[in-house]
Amino acid sequence: xxxxxxxxxxxxxxxxxxxxxxxxxxxxxxxxxxxxxxxxxxxxxxxxxxxxxxxxxxxxxxxxxxxxxxxxxxxxxxxxxxxxxxxxxxxxxxxxxxxxxxxxxxxxxxxxxxxxxxxxxxxxxxxxxxxxxxxxxxxxxxxxxxxxxxxxxxxxxxxxxxxxxxxxxxxxxxxxxxxxxxxxxxxxxxxxxxxxxxxxxxxxxxxxxxxxxxxxxxxxxxxxxxxxxxxxxxxxxxxxxxxxxxxxxxxxxxxxxxxxxxxxxxxxxxxxxxxxxxxxxxxxxxxxxxxxxxxxxxxxxxxxxxxxxxxxxxxxxxxxxxxxxxxxxxxxxxxxxxxxxxxxxxxxxxxxxxxxxxxxxxxxxxxxxxxxxxxxxxxxxxxxxxxxxxxxxxxxxxxxxxxxxxxxxxxxxxx
Amino acid sequence: xxxxxxxxxxxxxxxxxxxxxxxxxxxxxxxxxxxxxxxxxxxxxxxxxxxxxxxxxxxxxxxxxxxxxxxxxxxxxxxxxxxxxxxxxxxxxxxxxxxxxxxxxxxxxxxxxxxxxxxxxxxxxxxxxxxxxxxxxxxxxxxxxxxxxxxxxxxxxxxxxxxxxxxxxxxxxxxxxxxxxxxxxxxxxxxxxxxxxxxxxxxxxxxxxxxxxxxxxxxxxxxxxxxxxxxxxxxxxxxxxxxxxxxxxxxxxxxxxxxxxxxxxxxxxxxxxxxxxxxxxxxxxxxxxxxxxxxxxxxxxxxxxxxxxxxxxxxxxxxxxxxxxxxxxxxxxxxxxxxxxxxxxxxxxxxxxxx
Numbered sequence: 001x002x003x004x005x006x007x008x009x010x011x012x013x014x015x016x017x018x019x020x021x022x023x024x025x026x027x028x029x030x031x032x033x034x035x036x037x038x039x040x041x042x043x044x045x046x047x048x049x050x051x052x053x054x055x056x057x058x059x060x061x062x063x064x065x066x067x068x069x070x071x072x073x074x075x076x077x078x079x080x081x082x083x084x085x086x087x088x089x090x091x092x093x094x095x096x097x098x099x100x101x102x103x104x105x106x107x108x109x110x111x112x113x114x115x116x117x118x119x120x121x122x123x124x125x126x127x128x129x130x131x132x133x134x135x136x137x138x139x140x141x142x143x144x145x146x147x148x149x150x151x152x153x154x155x156x157x158x159x160x161x162x163x164x165x166x167x168x169x170x171x172x173x174x175x176x177x178x179x180x181x182x183x184x185x186x187x188x189x190x191x192x193x194x195x196x197x198x199x200x201x202x203x204x205x206x207x208x209x210x211x212x213x214x215x216x217x218x219x220x221x222x223x224x225x226x227x228x229x230x231x232x233x234x235x236x237x238x239x240x241x242x243x244x245x246x247x248x249x250x251x252x253x254x255x256x257x258x259x260x261x262x263x264x265x266x267x268x269x270x271x272x273x274x275x276x277x278x279x280x281x282x283x284x285x286x287x288x289x290x291x292x293x294x295x296x297x298x299x300x301x302x303x304x305x306x307x308x309x310x311x312x313x314x315x316x317x318x319x320x321x322x323x324x325x326x327x328x329x330x331x332x333x334x335x336x337x338x339x340x341x342x343x344x345x346x347x348x349x350x351x352x353x354x355x356x357x358x359x360x361x362x363x364x365x366x367x368x369x370x371x372x373x374x375x376x377x378x379x380x381x382x383x384x385x386x387x388x389x390x391x392x393x394x395x396x397x398x399x400x401x402x403x404x405x406x407x408x409x410x411x412x413x414x415x
Numbered sequence: 416x417x418x419x420x421x422x423x424x425x426x427x428x429x430x431x432x433x434x435x436x437x438x439x440x441x442x443x444x445x446x447x448x449x450x451x452x453x454x455x456x457x458x459x460x461x462x463x464x465x466x467x468x469x470x471x472x473x474x475x476x477x478x479x480x481x482x483x484x485x486x487x488x489x490x491x492x493x494x495x496x497x498x499x500x501x502x503x504x505x506x507x508x509x510x511x512x513x514x515x516x517x518x519x520x521x522x523x524x525x526x527x528x529x530x531x532x533x534x535x536x537x538x539x540x541x542x543x544x545x546x547x548x549x550x551x552x553x554x555x556x557x558x559x560x561x562x563x564x565x566x567x568x569x570x571x572x573x574x575x576x577x578x579x580x581x582x583x584x585x586x587x588x589x590x591x592x593x594x595x596x597x598x599x600x601x602x603x604x605x606x607x608x609x610x611x612x613x614x615x616x617x618x619x620x621x622x623x624x625x626x627x628x629x630x631x632x633x634x635x636x637x638x639x640x641x642x643x644x645x646x647x648x649x650x651x652x653x654x655x656x657x658x659x660x661x662x663x664x665x666x667x668x669x670x671x672x673x674x675x676x677x678x679x680x681x682x683x684x685x686x687x688x689x690x691x692x693x694x695x696x697x698x699x700x701x702x703x704x705x706x707x708x709x710x711x712x713x714x715x716x717x718x719x720x721x722x723x724x725x726x727x728x729x730x731x732x733x734x735x736x737x738x739x740x741x742x743x744x745x746x747x748x749x750x751x752x753x754x755x756x757x758x759x760x761x762x763x764x765x766x767x768x769x770x
Contacts, residue, residue, distance in 0.1 A: 309496060312498050314465055314485070319563065323486075326486075
C-alpha cells in the first residue's frame with residue numbers, strides 16, 4: 001500500500017491529520033522557548049553582530065569629509081592630488097569644524113598615523129576663515145605635513161566605508177605608504193605577542209586544571225555517596241563565593257608580605273630579603289585562574305567518570321593487568337571525552353578571562369582581554385577593540401570545531 | 416581452591432561472611448546460590464582478590480593467596496554487566512588479557528580467533544560491544560574470561576540481564592563449554608533454577624553462612640534446614656511441636672491437633688518447634704486408606720490450570736496455603752473449589768526441620 005494514500009476513518013489524509021494533531025504541541029514548544037530566544041537575540045546575537053560590524057566599519061571620513069572622499073576617487077595616488085581635492089578638503093574641514101564633527105575624522109586618522117589628530121584639527125580651525133582659493137596653497141601653508149603624499153594616501157584609503165585596518169592593527173600589521181601590508185616596527189608590536197601569551201598561559205592553566213582536577217574527579221566518582229557529596233560541596237564552594245573575593249584572597253596570600261611568603265620566611269626556606277614575587281605577574285594570573293577555573297574541569301570529568309562502572313577496572317585486573325596498566329588502557333581512554341570537554345571549556349573561558357588578569361596580572365600577566373577593555377574604556381578605539389574581540393571569537397569557534405571534529409560535541413556533558 | 420574459616424566484615428561491626436568453608440575440586444562447577452545480601456558475591460570478590468578476608472585463608476593449589484593481587488591470580492571472571500571495554504572492539508577486548516601477558520602477536524591472534532569460534536562469534540571481531548545484542552555481549556565476556564586459559568573462572572550473575580529464553584540457552588552453552596574445557600567454574604546466582612540446571616554442587620548462602628552444600632538433587636530432595644527447603648523449589652510448610660522423637664521418625668503436633676509422622680532431619684529433642692517441609696508433587700490425592708501414615712482431610716480453595724500440571728491450593732492442618740501439584744495425566748481426579756478431599760503423604764517426604 002502507498003503510504004501517501006493513507007487516510008483516517010473520516011477521509012482526511014493521515015499526514016494532514018497528524019500535522020493538525022501536532023500543531024498544538026509545536027505551538028506550545030515554541031511559546032516556551034520564545035522568551036529565552038528573544039533574550040538571546042537581544043543580549044547575545046545582536047551585540048556580537050554589532051561587534052563584528054564595528055571591526056570593519058569605517059564611517060568617519062566618508063561621513064564627515066564626503067566631498068574630499070569623492071574627489072580622492074579620481075586621484076591616482078601619484079604625487080600630491082590636484083586643486084579639486086584641496087578645495088573639497090578645505091570645504092569639508094571648515095564645515096566639520098563649524099559643526100564640531102571633524103574630531104571624529106581626526107581621531108580615526110590618528111589611529112593609523114600619529115600626529116594626524118593635531119594636523120586635522122589645526123587645519124580645520126584655519127579652514128573656517130578661508131573665503132576663497134586656491135586652496136592648495138592655503139592648505140600646504142597651513143601645515144607642511146600636507147605636502148607628504150602619504151597623508152593624502154591615508155585619507156584616500158580611509159575613505160572606503162569598510163576597512164581591514166583594525167584587523168591589521170590587531171595583528172601588528174599596517175598599510176605601508178604604498179598601500180601594501182607590512183608589519184609594524186618592533187617597538188609598536190603588542191597584540192600578536194599578547195595573543196600568544198594569552199594562548200600559552202591559557203594552555204598552561206588548562207593543563208594545571210587537568211592535573212589537579214583529574215584525581216579529584218576520580219575520587220568524586222569512586223568515593224561512597226556521603227564522602228563524595230562532601231567533596232562535591234568543597235568543589236562547588238568556590239562557585240558560591242564572589243569571584244572578586246576569591247581573587248583578592250589570592251592577593252592576600254601571594255603578595256610579597258602575604259601569607260605564603262611569610263610562611264616561607266618563617267620556615268627558613270627563603271630569607272626575608274628575597275621574598276618571592278608571586279602576584280602582579282604571570283605566576284599570579286596562572287595560580288588564581290587555575291583555582292577559579294578548576295570546577296569547570298572537574299565537573300565534566302566527574303560526569304564522565306561517574307558513568308564508568310568499577311567493574312571495568314576489576315575486569316582488567318582479573319585478566320592480569322596491573323593497576324597501572326588497567327588505568328592506562330581501560331580507564332583513561334574512557335575519560336578522554338571528559339578531558340576534551342573540560343579542557344576546551346577551561347581553555348575557552350580562560351582566553352576570554354578579564355577580571356582576574358586585570359587584578360593580579362600586573363604588566364606581564366595581562367591577557368588580550370585587558371587590551372580589549374583598554375580600547376573600550378580608555379582609548380575609545382572601539383573598532384580595534386572589536387577587531388581583537390572578533391579574532392578571539394574566531395579562535396574560540398576554531399577550537400570548538402576542532403573539538404567537534406575530534407570528540408563530537410554530543411559527548412560534552414557538564415554534570 | 417579452598418576456603419578455610421573465611422570471615423569478612425566491611426564496617427567492623429557486622430560480618431557479611433561469617434564462616435565460609437569450601438573445597439572446590441578441579442574441573443568442578445560450583446554455584447553459590449542465595450538471596451541478595453547473603454554474602455555470595457563478597458565470597459566471589461575474595462576469590463578474585465578484590466576484597467581481602469578479614470579472617471581465615473583462601474588457598475589455591477595449596478598455596479595461600481590472601482595477599483596475592485588480583486592480576487597475579489590467573490582467575491578469569493565474568494561480570495554481571497559483562498564489563499566489556501566500550502572503547503575496544505570485540506577482538507581487542509579478547510586480546511587484552513593476552514597482551515598484558517606479553518604473548519606474541521601471532522599467538523594473540525590465534526587465541527582470539529579460537530575464542531571467538533568457541534562462542535560462535537567469528538564474524539563479530541571488529542564490532543564494538545555496543546553493537547552487539549545482550550546475548551552476544553555475554554558470549555564475548557565469557558570468551559574473554561576463558562581466552563587466557565585460566566584454571567578457574569568466576570561468574571557473577573552473568574545471565575541476570577538477559578531475557579528468559581536467552582538465559583536458558585546460555586545456561587546450556589556455559590554448561591557445554593565447561594564440560595568441553597574442563598575448567599573449574601564458580602558461579603554466583605540468585606536464580607535457583609539456573610543453579611539446579613548447571614551445577615555439580617550448589618552452596619546455598621544465607622546470612623553469611625553456607626546453609627547447605629550439596630548436589631542439586633540432594634539439595635532439592637533432602638534439604639537440611641527450613642531455609643534451604645523454602646529457597647530451593649516450591650515447598651509446603653507446616654509448623655508444629657515435636658512430641659516424640661525416635662531414630663527413624665518423629666511425631667509433630669500441629670496447632671490444630673493433627674499429629675504428623677515425619678522424618679527427623681534437624682530437630683534436637685522433643686518439645687521443640689519444627690517446620691515440616693513437603694514438596695507439592697509428593698502429596699497424594701485420595702490415597703488408599705492405610706497406605707500412607709499421614710492422611711488428612713483437606714478443603715479445596717483454588718485450582719489453577721497450568722497446562723502440563725495442575726496446582727491445587729487446599730486448606731489442611733490449619734494451613735490454607737498448602738499447594739498440591741498433580742500432573743495433567745489421563746484420569747486424574749477432577750477437583751472443584753469447595754470440595755472436601757483426603758490428601759496424604761509418606762514419612763520420608765515429610766522432613767522435620769528447624770523452626
